[in-house]
Amino acid sequence: MQTKKEAMLAIYRGEMPEFIPAETQCTAGVVFPGDRYFGENVTGDDWWGVNWTQLGPDPGLDGSMVSKGFMLFEDMEEWRAHVHFPDLDALPARQILSGMAQGLDRENNATHVLMLSGAFERMNEMVGMENALCAFYECPEAVADFFEAMCDYKLKCIDIAWETVHPDIIHMHDDWGTNTNMFFSPELWREFIKPLEARYARRIHELGMIYEHHSCGYITQIIPDLVEIGVDCINPLNACNDMEMIKKEYGGRITLKGGVDNQKIDAPGCTEEEIRKEARRVMDAYAPGGRYIPAYIYSNARARDIFNDEVERYGSVIYK
Secondary structure (H helix, E strand, O other): OOOHHHHHHHHHOOOOOOOOOOHHHHEEEEEOOOOOOOOOOOEEEOOOOOEEEEOOOOHHHHOEEEOOOOOOOOOHHHHHHHOOOOOOOOOOHHHHHHHHHOOOOOOOOEEEEEEOOOHHHHHHHHHOHHHHHHHHHHOHHHHHHHHHHHHHHHHHHHHHHHHHHOOOEEEEEOOOEOOOOEOOOHHHHHHHOHHHHHHHHHHHHHOOOEEEEEOOOOOHHHHHHHHHHOOOEEEOOOOOOOHHHHHHHHOOOOEEEOOOOHHHHOOOOOOHHHHHHHHHHHHHHHOOOOOEEOOOOOOOHHHHHHHHHHHHHHHOOOOO
């Protein structure tokens, strides 16, 4: 009989698990330092000088956002004069990671290091979303140069994560979509962002780790590209995506994490039975054949706990 950790890692690796565990019961991780502000105050700067506002007492559940009206600079053409990459050798990145990693229960959990603020996110966090989107057309060479520098920085972060934590999974983070479409065309993504993702995948796999990528919103058009470059798991695959097509065409080649209508089950007034029904619905739809993790980006503790309780219950028998 597999342990919960073994079953979860089997799903990530494309092997058939004996059952589906709730991810909250068998995964644990740490966040690579510097890309958000997690201090005691409501607002504060990250290591890049971007000011953040926490949206509640638990940033992991309530989230945070770039403070309203903040802009580090405006014109990506001038990024070299304004962007100061954190000096990972001078800052205590290794010490912070090492300290956090001491609390990981490796015996019972698949472990990960979460790396927030990918290249596009970091660009729009510094110059604002409108300026970031316009920059692809107004100064494409500057954007490409910045993205290349960001990729080099993230590769060093991956190396440090491996040396310090030795996780099972590297969880990269870069949002590319709204609830109805991508922020930009798939062609633009393939030109500017796909090469970075391919480099991440190669390095992560060379080090023997699993590559999980987080991107909220509609990204159906680029799923074939993520499969091609070797992303092992896409998270959270919001319900706005064409989940049936993705499962049918690519479900055997990439682990799908999501498909949950979290906008429904997180809404005030959603009943316990509706939450449990949604958990059963996604498992019935996407679990056949394996490579599926029922999960979403939690923002409501009550819904999260009910959902994962149902995953534990129904997931224990779904393959029987």
